[in-house]
Amino acid sequence: MSAAPAMRPDRVVYFDNNATTQVAPEVLQELLPYLGELYGNPSSMHFFGGQVGDRIEEARARLAGLLGAQPEEVIFSSCGTESDNAAIRSALDRNPGRRHIVTTRVEHPAVLSLCRRLEEERFRVTYLPVDADGLLDLNQADEAITDETAVVSVMWANNETGVLFPVEEIALMAKQRGAFFHTDAVQVIGKLPCNLARSAVDFLALSGHKLHAPKGVGALYIRRGTPFTPFMIGGHQEYGLRGGTENVASIIALGKAAELAATNMAEEQTRVRALRDRLEAGILRTAPGAVRNGPVQERLPNTSSISFEYIEGEAILLHLSDLGVCASSGSACTSGSLEPSHVLRAMGVPYTRVHGSLRLSLSRYNTDDEVDYVLEQLPPIVRRLRELSPVGREELAGHA
Ligand code: PLP
Numbered sequence: 001m002s003a004a005p006a007m008r009p010d011r012v013v014y015f016d017n018n019a020t021t022q023v024a025p026e027v028l029q030e031l032l033p034y035l036g037e038l039y040g041n042p043s044s045m046h047f048f049g050g051q052v053g054d055r056i057e058e059a060r061a062r063l064a065g066l067l068g069a070q071p072e073e074v075i076f077s078s079c080g081t082e083s084d085n086a087a088i089r090s091a092l093d094r095n096p097g098r099r100h101i102v103t104t105r106v107e108h109p110a111v112l113s114l115c116r117r118l119e120e121e122r123f124r125v126t127y128l129p130v131d132a133d134g135l136l137d138l139n140q141a142d143e144a145i146t147d148e149t150a151v152v153s154v155m156w157a158n159n160e161t162g163v164l165f166p167v168e169e170i171a172l173m174a175k176q177r178g179a180f181f182h183t184d185a186v187q188v189i190g191k192l193p194c195n196l197a198r199s200a201v202d203f204l205a206l207s208g209h210k211l212h213a214p215k216g217v218g219a220l221y222i223r224r225g226t227p228f229t230p231f232m233i234g235g236h237q238e239y240g241l242r243g244g245t246e247n248v249a250s251i252i253a254l255g256k257a258a259e260l261a262a263t264n265m266a267e268e269q270t271r272v273r274a275l276r277d278r279l280e281a282g283i284l285r286t287a288p289g290a291v292r293n294g295p296v297q298e299r300l301p302n303t304s305s306i307s308f309e310y311i312e313g314e315a316i317l318l319h320l321s322d323l324g325v326c327a328s329s330g331s332a333c334t335s336g337s338l339e340p341s342h343v344l345r346a347m348g349v350p351y352t353r354v355h356g357s358l359r360l361s362l363s364r365y366n367t368d369d370e371v372d373y374v375l376e377q378l379p380p381i382v383r384r385l386r387e388l389s390p391v392g393r394e395e396l397a398g399h400a
Pocket residue numbers: 018019078079080081082108110155157158159184186187206207208209216218
């Protein structure tokens with residue numbers, strides 16, 4: 001897809017928080033000194049490095065607090081993708097007699113592309129299907145996990161639709177058969193409560209830039225006692241489990257972002273959900289041919305995936321972008337070709353709707369006024385685009 005328009009609109013209305021989030025001002029404030037005067041290396045013996053090391057441990061404790069984990073169960077990484085790769089590779093390494101992996105058809109490429117690569121390395125992968133609402137069938141999961149399964153990797157929430165998977169139940173199934181269980185929780189952490197102290201999950205991946213910390217920092221939870229083979233081999237950082245000098249400023253930022261999320265979660269969830277519901281209901285009511293993708297209940301409070309029949313999601317995005325509204329479509333732009341969303345296709349959404357999909361994802365910074373703005377601007381865009389499409393025009397006339 002082509003880049004954003006050359007002219008920057010007067011206002012920015014940001015409804016693309018599953019792609020990335022604004023760094024919270026409080027987070028930025030804590031981060032900045034560590035890009036400036038406090039530049040010590042936490043591994044150094046002197047006080048100047050030592051004070052930085054203390055802040056990393058504080059960040060670890062804050063993040064562990066958000067996860068309901070112990071600080072020593074959390075290691076920092078460069079991103080969610082690295083954490084996913086590290087967990088799955090380690091699980092395979094530590095279960096060497098087994099060459100079977102169970103995952104789902106709707107994972108993020110951080111897991112899906114790795115699984116395709118592992119097939120080339122002669123691992124067998126079962127990709128669990130989802131139903132029309134994007135939900136998993138637990139019986140199918142139960143049947144797929146066998147005594148040959150080394151690792152089960154199931155995302156907690158889907159990045160496109162927000163659909164939530166019953167990871168705890170599947171983790172128990174994995175444990176019963178001696179398999180490791182990993183969850184990609186990149187879209188959940190900071191949005192929904194998490195208590196790993198009372199969980200069967202072995203590994204959990206998260207990413208800083210989805211919860212108002214900067215890009216380029218993530219973390220991996222490794223349950224205490226779970227054997228782990230480092231993915232990044234190098235120095236003794238992160239208890240010897242992840243080599244490489246720490247991204248100090250971003251780690252401190254992630255710790256602060258986790259603390260903010262933990263403090264404000266209950267109130268934010270309710271407020272963001274109400275905004276999302278009003279936005280979604282308004283679009284479904286007023287934009288022609290609009291259909292929600294995913295269930296009403298079992299999904300993240302901030303995400304809405306809507307398809308508009310007979311028009312291109314990219315066209316909607318560009319019109320919205322001209323008006324300052326940032327959103328996503330269900331297509332991935334790869335080398336100039338528009339791949340229809342593998343998530344919507346797995347749900348059996350017809351092609352006429354997959355191509356016309358729009359994802360709106362909110363955060364604590366969205367307002368009622370912004371919802372009103374989108375509700376004002378989006379339906380006429382959809383109507384105009386349908387008038388330009390021969391099938392859409394017929395449909396509009398039929399429903400007039
Ligand atoms: N997993 C999910 C579900 C995601 O949504 C993303 C990013 O969009 C990732 C993994 C990758 O995270 P990162 O960008 O930190 O590598």
